[in-house]
Structure formats: C-alpha cells, structure tokens
C-alpha cells in the first residue's frame with residue numbers, strides 16, 4: 436500500500452471553503468489517523484472545525500496525553516490558521532517517517548482547532564482589507580454606532596489611513612520620504628502638519644472632534660472565565676457568551692487528557708506565557724522554571740524568545756488583560772500553556788527589537804527600513820500610494836499608507852511555509868514533554884497455596900510531572916494517579932482493587948545534580964501491591980491511570996509455589 440499524499444499549497448492564504456476542502460481531503464486520505472468534526476456553529480452559520488490526530492491501534496485518544504493547538508481566534512491573524520493547517524498536514528505526512536512525529540501520534544493525541552473565528556476571518560480575508568477583530572456578531576460597518584466608521588472610501592479594496600492637513604496635527608511628512616509620516620517634536624512649529632485617522636466617513640460629526648469608538652464586536656480572547664472583566668475592551672456580555680469561545684471551552688473541558696497547549700496569534704515573533712495579570716514573583720517557582728525550559732526549546736526552533744504577557748507584553752501594568760484563554764487553561768486547569776505571536780515584520784526588515792509590545796511611534800530610519808522591505812516583498816498589496824480624496828465631512832484629505840493586515844499582521848505568503856514548519860516542530864517537542872505513565876515491573880509472589888502478592892511499579896517516563904504544574908496542585912485541580920488490579924475469573928482480591936499513588940515527578944524536577952540546598956526530589960516511580968487469591972495460571976490485568984499522563988496496562992500470570 437502506498438502512503439497517501441495530499442498536496443496543500445502553503446504559499447497562500449486559504450479562505451474558509453478552501454480550508455474546509457483541504458481538511459476534508461486530509462481526513463479522507465488518512466481515515467485512521469485523523470478525525471474531523473464540527474464543534475459548533477458561528478453567528479453566520481459556519482462550522483468551527485476540530486481535528487483529532489492519533490494512531491487508534493495504540494489505544495483511544497482519551498487514554499493518551501493530549502496536546503491542544505488553536506489558531507485564528509482573532510479574525511485578522513491569517514498566518515496562524517496556516518500554522519494550524521500545516522500542523523495537521525505535517526503530522527499526517529511525517530508519521531512513519533519522522534521518529535518524533537511517529538512517537539507523538541502513537542503515544543499521544545493531538546487536537547487542532549485551525550480557525551476558531553471563521554466569520555471574522557472571512558471578513559478579514561476579503562476586500563476591503565482591514566484588520567477586523569470581531570467574530571461576525573456584527574458585520575463590518577455595523578460594529579460601531581457613531582463616529583468614524585472604517586470604510587473603503589476611495590474604492591481601491593483597502594481600508595487604510597487618511598492624512599488630514601491640520602495645524603494642530605501630531606504628524607508630518609518625513610524629510611527622507613514624503614510617503615512616510617513621522618511625529619512632530621514637542622515645541623516644533625512652522626511646518627505642514629497632519630492628523631491621521633482610519634479611512635472612513637464620520638457619523639454625527641460635530642465639526643470639531645473626530646470620535647473613534649472601540650468596536651462593539653469585541654475580542655474572543657477576552658471572553659474566557661479566568662479573571663473575566665466587563666471593563667476589559669472586547670469582553671462581550673459575559674464570559675463564554677460567544678459561540679466560538681463556548682465551543683472551545685467545551686472542547687477543552689471534554690478532554691481532561693490535554694497536557695499542553697499553544698494558541699497561535701500574530702504578531703511580534705515571540706512566545707507568550709502566563710501570567711496575563713500577575714508578576715512572575717507570584718507564579719510557583721517550579722512552574723516558572725518549566726515555562727522557561729520549554730520556552731527555550733521554542734526559541735531554539737523558532738527564533739522567538741519566550742516572555743511573560745504581564746511582565747513584558749503589557750505596556751500599562753495597571754491595565755492587565757482579562758478573560759484570556761491561556762490564563763484559563765493554566766490557572767484554572769493547570770495546563771502548560773503558551774501563545775505564540777508569529778511573524779515580526781520589523782525584525783525581518785532588519786530593525787533591532789527594543790520592546791516586545793511596542794506602541795511607540797517609529798522614527799524615520801526605522802520606517803524607511805520597513806517601508807523598503809514592504810515595497811520589495813509585498814508591493815502595492817502592502818502600501819497604498821497617498822491619493823487625494825474629497826472627504827464628506829473633513830474636506831480634502833489623502834488616503835493611503837501601509838496596509839497593516841498584509842504587512843505588520845501577516846507575512847507575505849511566500850514566507851509562510853518555513854514559519855509554519857518551525858512553529859509546528861516546537862509543538863511536537865512541547866507535546867512530547869507530557870507526563871507518560873508506564874507499568875515498569877509486574878510480578879506475582881506466592882505467599883501460600885493459592886495466595887499471591889501482586890506488585891507493579893508505576894512510573895512516569897515523561898518530562899512533566901503527572902500533575903503538570905504546581906498551580907494544579909495548589910488549586911486541587913490535579914487528579915492523583917491510580918492503579919487497579921482487575922480480578923477476573925478464577926481470582927479474588929483480598930485487598931482493595933484500586934490503589935491511589937498520588938503524583939509522579941517528571942524529569943523536569945531534576946534539573947541539577949542532587950544537593951542538600953537544592954529542591955527535594957520526589958518519586959517518579961512508585962510500587963503498588965495487592966493480595967489476591969487465584970488458581971495457578973490465572974492471568975490478571977493491571978491498569979494505571981493518570982488524567983494527564985495516559986493509561987498503561989500490563990498483565991501478570993500467577994504460578995504455583997515451587
């Protein structure tokens with residue numbers, strides 16, 4: 436039998452129908468390894484797809500540690516969906532060829548949600564191009580009630596920027612290149628100045644101040660239960676009020692075997708880790724250490740450094756982000772959770788990184804580097820020449836500038852495949868760090884005629900402990916490992932069938948050679964014993980169960996005393 440192959444072009448962005456077609460083709464070509472299901476329906480009636488990948492011959496998905504990967508919760512972040520589709524494609528095609536991938540699908544289950552927000556994504560993929568964020572509850576143009584409504588005024592298929600001559604303006608044309616806009620210095624007078632606004636008409640204009648409302652269709656990644664707050668922009672009516680966040684939450688809650696996760700975003704070229712709301716000093720030190728260790732693997736494979744959202748990605752510490760998915764899965768489920776922000780236009784253009792979340796205006800030199808790169812690699816899809824336009828409320832303006840969604844937010848499609856590959860390889864390594872329960876040794880020692888002591892050693896062969904994180908222990912979220920001897924025909928148990936053995940350490944605990952000043956080591960292998968009455972030759976089954984570390988089974992045959 437020849438190995439099936441499905442060709443998917445990864446040098447372009449796929450709309451919803453194309454993505455659905457590719458997923459269906461993969462599911463048809465790999466019916467054993469892949470399951471495709473809809474986990475919910477959006478406001479505009481689209482299915483939210485979920486993919487499960489595992490080799491069922493080695494056990495059902497629920498008996499294996501799971502890894503969860505999702506993409507495009509934010510409408511405009513098209514590169515993320517490419518990463519997720521590539522993950523499905525790569526894992527299926529590398530299975531049997533690549534040792535790590537083969538091990539992953541044999542021993543574990545991988546869950547991929549390739550496009551959480553398909554309604555918003557579809558708006559953001561079709562002209563007029565604009566960085567939409569919402570989820571389709573409101574169509575573009577309906578998401579604001581008053582003030583400036585982002586609209587393609589000049590009909591070129593892009594919603595860009597208006598530069599409006601104004602003596603009060605904060606901006607001026609760069610002396611190096613009049614297409615670039617730079618900030619006017621404090622105290623500076625005597626030049627031609629401008630104000631910059633998104634392209635669009637102004638409803639209820641008072642002739643003085645241009646109101647720009649925050650869109651009321653929100654941000655799905657503020658709609659999760661952890662620290663949900665109604666004062667956060669984009670939080671919606673209540674936690675899990677939206678069909679997409681509900682579907683995601685249900686999917687995760689129904690899979691208590693999930694041991695690791697990565698949610699994909701653009702942009703910045705960084706791997707984000709918790710917390711969204713707290714400084715690192717409040718995180719359990721062992722959790723911080725394991726985030727740093729796994730994060731280093733991520734950096735070596737992707738080139739992206741790993742940083743805390745609160746410490747290094749929150750410009751105003753008095754305004755932390757609430758209701759994020761990653762805080763929910765880490766703080767309230769104890770899952771090791773990352774959020775990767777793929778793509779960094781400035782780094783690609785040769786600009787030195789000075790901050791991970793950088794809202795500062797860029798100087799002439801930085802803008803010129805980025806602009807030259809965009810003209811060469813994206814062309815007019817990335818920059819629209821400034822064009823005079825008679826604005827219905829503001830009079831003569833110019834419309835043009837950088838097309839944010841196809842420059843800063845998403846790479847040119849030719850760069851996608853490598854970005855996808857590197858990021859998926861990090862997922863593979865992170866997934867393989869899961870705890871993994873094994874039954875190392877079993878024997879049945881005769882005590883008297885027909886009476887035996889059965890002993891099994893239950894071990895964790897994984898990098899992470901069976902509780903995954905200390906947060907899971909502190910909040911009593913982690914389910915202890917248990918092991919059961921199943922007495923069948925010809926045997927009777929004289930001791931309890933199920934033995935609770937607590938949690939088993941992972942390799943991550945022993946990062947240094949033993950020292951009396953170092954942290955205490957805990958057991959990663961524990962014996963369990965039972966007393967059983969059985970006739971010689973009876974076969975007994977032992978099953979060890981860890982919620983996050985999988986299920987292991989072994990059999991032992993009792994023999995009569997010599």
Ligand SMILES: [Zn+2]
Pocket residue numbers: 509512699700701
């Ligand atoms: Zn995002």
